[in-house]
Amino acid sequence: MDDSGKEQFRQQLHELYPRLMRAMTAYLAGSTVDPEDIVQEAFLKAYQNFDSFEGKSGMYTWIYSIARNLSIDEFRKRKYERLLHSVPSDELELASDTFAPDEQREEILILRKAIAMLPEIFRSVVLMKIIDGMSYPEISEVTGVNEQTLKNRMFRARKELAKTLKLLGAEP
Amino acid sequence: MTEREQLEILITEAIDGTLSGEDLRMLEQKLTKYPGLQEEYRQIRRLPDLAAVYGELRLFHDSDNIQHLLGEFDLIDKGKDKAETGSEWIRLSRYAVAASLAIFAILSLFYVTGGSYTDSYLTAEEMFYPMEESTGENYVLYLNDLFEPN
Numbered sequence: 347m348d349d350s351g352k353e354q355f356r357q358q359l360h361e362l363y364p365r366l367m368r369a370m371t372a373y374l375a376g377s378t379v380d381p382e383d384i385v386q387e388a389f390l391k392a393y394q395n396f397d398s399f400e401g402k403s404g405m406y407t408w409i410y411s412i413a414r415n416l417s418i419d420e421f422r423k424r425k426y427e428r429l430l431h432s433v434p435s436d437e438l439e440l441a442s443d444t445f446a447p448d449e450q451r452e453e454i455l456i457l458r459k460a461i462a463m464l465p466e467i468f469r470s471v472v473l474m475k476i477i478d479g480m481s482y483p484e485i486s487e488v489t490g491v492n493e494q495t496l497k498n499r500m501f502r503a504r505k506e507l508a509k510t511l512k513l514l515g516a517e518p
Numbered sequence: 519m520t521e522r523e524q525l526e527i528l529i530t531e532a533i534d535g536t537l538s539g540e541d542l543r544m545l546e547q548k549l550t551k552y553p554g555l556q557e558e559y560r561q562i563r564r565l566p567d568l569a570a571v572y573g574e575l576r577l578f579h580d581s582d583n584i585q586h587l588l589g590e591f592d593l594i595d596k597g598k599d600k601a602e603t604g605s606e607w608i609r610l611s612r613y614a615v616a617a618s619l620a621i622f623a624i625l626s627l628f629y630v631t632g633g634s635y636t637d638s639y640l641t642a643e644e645m646f647y648p649m650e651e652s653t654g655e656n657y658v659l660y661l662n663d664l665f666e667p668n
Contacts, residue, residue: 360579477568
């Protein structure tokens with residue numbers, strides 16, 4: 347990629363940043379890993395290694411892959427995965443939240459907790475597809491997993507979510 | 519892939535809303551043969567919409583952080599320029615050293631291969647350290663004269 351690609355990357359920062367920030371906030375919910383740190387590091391790493399971006403995938407899926415890999419490295423370091431089940435719902439509240447009635451707040455926090463409790467391979471697919479609006483080919487670019495397997499994981503993730511919501515007292 | 523796994527994929531497509539009406543009817547008909555899977559399908563259908571769980575995109579727009587990143591990008595570019603200039607200088611120095619060695623080797627070759635080696639030819643060492651009559655040698659001659667029996 348030449349300098350025009352880098353310039354394009356800089357110009358797209360205003361669109362890429364909030365999207366990745368929301369995605370990583372959802373992905374890292376309930377963990378001690380700070381999404382802001384991951385997002386900043388991902389963008390810096392991407393810019394430093396911009397020559398390795400071949401343009402075969404979209405810029406967003408490329409930066410998403412970097413952020414996800416950085417997060418997974420952090421998970422490994424902190425071995426936090428097992429702790430997610432014990433995270434109180436309140437801790438999943440964000441500074442940006444604007445809940446209307448209290449009931450809505452409760453429902454959203456339970457849903458966040460249910461998503462956070464999913465194993466990483468299911469959680470990442472649910473978040474990329476539903477929260478971030480990626481297509482299956484895009485998710486495949488990020489994860490390196492074929493579309494059929496991703497759809498199968500999505501089925502299992504939704505099944506788990508239904509089960510977890512039942513356990514948390516919010517039966518679907 | 520088993521029929522059950524194929525049905526699971528079709529369920530995902532149905533929930534994603536990408537299945538045609540006819541395919542949806544076929545799926546629901548096939549599910550009657552799998553009561554357990556049919557129940558899971560019903561539960562999944564009842565899941566609330568997760569799309570809005572993390573709020574709108576604009577809430578995550580942070581101008582300060584974006585400006586900070588742009589500043590960092592500038593620093594990276596400046597750092598790369600410096601590194602490139604440095605590596606260019608190192609590369610040129612290497613060429614200069616290589617050229618000097620090559621010239622030295624060629625010159626040495628002229629002296630070494632210029633006919634059979636005899637005392638009358640200067641060696642490379644002699645070029646750098648020319649032989650001079652030293653005081654030491656004169657002293658040795660003097661001693662020889664002194665002790666030589668007449």
